[in-house]
Amino acid sequence: MIPKLKIENITLIFGRDREKALNMLHEGASKAEILAETGCTVGVKEASFDIQPGEFFVIMGLSGSGKSSLLRCLNRLIEPTSGNIFLNDTNITTLNDKELQQIRRKEISMVFQQFGLLPHRTVMENVAFGLELQGVPVAERNEKAAKVIELVGLKGYEQQLPSGLSGGMQQRVGLARALANDPEVLLMDEAFSALDPLIRTQMQDELMDLQEKMHKTIVFITHDLDEAIRLGDRIAIMKDGEVIQVGTPEEILTTPATEYVSSFVEKVDRKAVITASSLMDTKPVTAIFRKDGPEGSLRKMRSTGLNILPAVTIDKHFLGFVYLHEVLEVKRRGDKTIEAVIHREVPVAYPDTTVEQMLPFIAETDKPVAVVHPETNKLLGLISQTALIIETTGSQTL
Numbered sequence: 001m002i003p004k005l006k007i008e009n010i011t012l013i014f015g016r017d018r019e020k021a022l023n024m025l026h027e028g029a030s031k032a033e034i035l036a037e038t039g040c041t042v043g044v045k046e047a048s049f050d051i052q053p054g055e056f057f058v059i060m061g062l063s064g065s066g067k068s069s070l071l072r073c074l075n076r077l078i079e080p081t082s083g084n085i086f087l088n089d090t091n092i093t094t095l096n097d098k099e100l101q102q103i104r105r106k107e108i109s110m111v112f113q114q115f116g117l118l119p120h121r122t123v124m125e126n127v128a129f130g131l132e133l134q135g136v137p138v139a140e141r142n143e144k145a146a147k148v149i150e151l152v153g154l155k156g157y158e159q160q161l162p163s164g165l166s167g168g169m170q171q172r173v174g175l176a177r178a179l180a181n182d183p184e185v186l187l188m189d190e191a192f193s194a195l196d197p198l199i200r201t202q203m204q205d206e207l208m209d210l211q212e213k214m215h216k217t218i219v220f221i222t223h224d225l226d227e228a229i230r231l232g233d234r235i236a237i238m239k240d241g242e243v244i245q246v247g248t249p250e251e252i253l254t255t256p257a258t259e260y261v262s263s264f265v266e267k268v269d270r271k272a273v274i275t276a277s278s279l280m281d282t283k284p285v286t287a288i289f290r291k292d293g294p295e296g297s298l299r300k301m302r303s304t305g306l307n308i309l310p311a312v313t314i315d316k317h318f319l320g321f322v323y324l325h326e327v328l329e330v331k332r333r334g335d336k337t338i339e340a341v342i343h344r345e346v347p348v349a350y351p352d353t354t355v356e357q358m359l360p361f362i363a364e365t366d367k368p369v370a371v372v373h374p375e376t377n378k379l380l381g382l383i384s385q386t387a388l389i390i391e392t393t394g395s396q397t398l
Contacts, residue, residue, distance in 0.1 A: 002089050003050035004185060004217040005074065010047045010083035012069055012241075015040030018081050031240055043069040045241040046083070054215040058232035060222050066241035067221050068189055074219065075108045075187060076100055087185070105134055109178035110187040117162040117173055123149065124158040127176045134181075141180075148176040151210065168199040175207075179214070188220045192227070204230060225264055229253075229273055237261055249273050270355065274391060277351035280371045280381030287312045287379060288322055290339060294331035297322060297338050310370055310379055311342045318379040320344040321367045343367070349383065350374045355391050362388060 013021045013034075021040035024033065031042045044066045051057045061067045072078040074085060076092065084093050092103055109130070117126050124145055131141035149158060152172040162170055171191065178186055192200045204227065211218065222228050228235045229249040236246045237260075245257040253273050256262040286304050288297045288311045301309060307324035319342050326341035347361045348370045361369050362385065369383040 001052065003086070004053040004055070004088065005051040005219070006084075006086035006089075007047055007049050007051075007070075007074070008084040008086070010044055010070065010073055010080045010085065011042070012044035012066070012073055012078065013040050013042055013081045022081055042241050044073065044080070047238075047243045049236055049243060049246050051217060051219065053217055056211055056218045056220065056231055056233045058220045058222060058228040058235045059238060060225060060228040060235060061238035062223055064240075065238040067223075067238050069241075070238070071187055071189055071219060071221050074185075075104055075110060077110075105130065106181055107183055108185045108187060109181055109183035110189065111171075111174050111178045111191045112189055117170060117177075119162055122159050122161060123154060123165075123173050126162065126173050127180050130177060130181050144182075145176070145180050148179045151179070151213075152176045153206065166199070167195050168203055171195065171203060172206075175210075179216075183216070185217045185219065188218060190221050190223070193222070193224070200227075207231070225268060229268060237264065250275060250278060254278055271359070271392065272354055272356050274355045275351060276349040276353045276358065276369070276371045276381075276383060279355070279383045279387050279391060281384070282381065285310065285379060285382055287316070288338065289314060290319070290337060292338070293336055294327050294338060297327045298324075298331065301327070308367060310368075310382065311338065312379050316378045318348065318370050318372045318377055320346055321370075346370065348372050351380065355388070358383075358388060359392060362392065 011022065011025065015021060015038060017038040017040055021034045021038045021042070024037065025042060025045065029037070031045070034040055034042055047070055059067045059070060069078060073080045080093065084091050086092070087103065087107065092100065095103065118129065121129070124142060127149055128141040128145040131144060146158070149155060152175055154169065154172050154176065157165065157169065162173065165173065192203050195203060208231065220231055232249060234246060234248055235252055236243050237252065238244065239260055245252060245261050250273055252261060253265050253268060253270055256265055286300055286309060288300055288309050290311065290313065292300065297309070301307060301324055308321055311319040311322050313319065321343045322338055322341055327338060330338055330341055346367055347364055349358055351371060358369060366385065368385065369388060370379060371381045371383060372379055
C-alpha cells in the first residue's frame with residue numbers, strides 16, 4: 001500500500017547560514033554546537049516516517065521539540081531545508097507555488113490552535129471560505145458548508161458570528177471549514193489545547209466519532225501524552241527536533257525506546273491501553289482435546305505440571321477449562337470423555353481487550369483468561385491471573 005504521506009529525512013534549520021549548519025549536522029555536530037558555530041537553530045532533524053491512508057497519526061513532544069514546525073513542513077507553510085515529502089507518491093517539495101496552492105485548497109487542510117476565524121463573517125461564511133477561494137458558486141458552497149456544519153454539531157448556528165460562540169463551538173467552526181473542501185489529509189496543530197479540560201475531552205470524543213464516519217488521514221499535534229494515547233493509531237514522539245520513537249500507544253507504553261520516552265509514559269494509566277495481546281503467554285498453549293479422554297488429559301497435565309488446562313476442539317476452538325481433580329474423578333468413574341467436567345461458562349478476552357476491561361475477571365474466576373479470535377473463537381493464548389493482577393496493580397515496576 002502506498003502511504004498517504006511519506007516523510008523522508010526532513011530537516012528544518014532556522015537562521016542565515018543554513019548550508020553550513022546542514023553540513024555540520026551531516027557531520028554529526030550537535031544542535032548546541034551548530035547554534036554556537038553558525039547562529040542557526042535546528043528545528044527538525046532528519047525526520048522520517050510513513051502515514052497510512054485513514055490513519056490517525058499523532059506527533060507529540062514538549063514545547064520546542066519541533067512538532068509544530070514539522071507539521072508546517074507537511075504542507076510547506078514552512079519550507080524544509082532538506083528532505084522530501086510525498087503525498088500519494090507525489091513529491092510536494094518539488095511543486096511550484098501554483099501547484100502547491102491547489103494541494104492546500106483541495107488535498108490538505110489545516111486546523112489551528114487559535115481557530116483563525118474571520119470575526120465579521122458568519123459561521124456559514126467562515127466554513128464556506130475555502131470554497132469561495134476556489135471559485136465554487138454560492139449555492140454549491142453553501143450546500144457543502146451546511147453539510148459539514150451539521151456534521152460537527154452546529155446546525156442552527158449558521159448565521160451566528162464567532163464572537164457569540166463558546167471556545168469549543170469556535171473550534172468546531174474551524175474544523176468544519178477544514179472539512180468543507182473534503183481534503184484527503186487533515187493537519188491539526190494543538191487544536192484542542194486552548195480549550196477547557198471538559199470541552200477538550202468532549203472535542204476529542206467528537207473528533208473520534210467524526211473519524212469513524214470520514215476515515216480521513218489525520219496528523220494531530222499535541223504536547224499531552226494522554227491525548228496522544230487516546231486519539232492516535234500511532235504516535236511519533238519528538239525531542240529536540242528528532243523523532244525518537246514511532247509506534248502504537250501500546251508499543252510506546254510497553255517498549256519505550258529511550259529513557260526520555262520511559263519518563264513520559266511512567267505516569268500514564270496503562271490499564272486503558274495495554275491489551276490482552278501484550279499480556280498473553282506467547283509460548284504454544286498445551287490444550288486438552290475432547291478425544292484425549294481422562295488418560296490423555298492426565299498425561300498432558302503431568303507433562304506441563306499444571307492442574308488446569310484449556311479444552312479445545314480438534315481445530316482449536318476454545319471450549320473452556322478442565323481441572324485435575326475433576327479429571328481424576330471421571331477416570332475413577334470410568335468415563336471415556338472429559339466433556340462432563342469442562343467449565344464452559346468462563347470469561348474470554350479478544351486480542352484488543354484492555355486490562356481495564358478485564359478487571360472483572362479477577363473477581364469472577366481463579367482460572368487463566370483465554371484469549372480467543374473474535375470471529376472464529378480459536379484459542380490464541382492464555383493470560384495468567386498473576387500477570388493480570390500485576391498489570392492491574394502496577395506492580396510491574398517492582
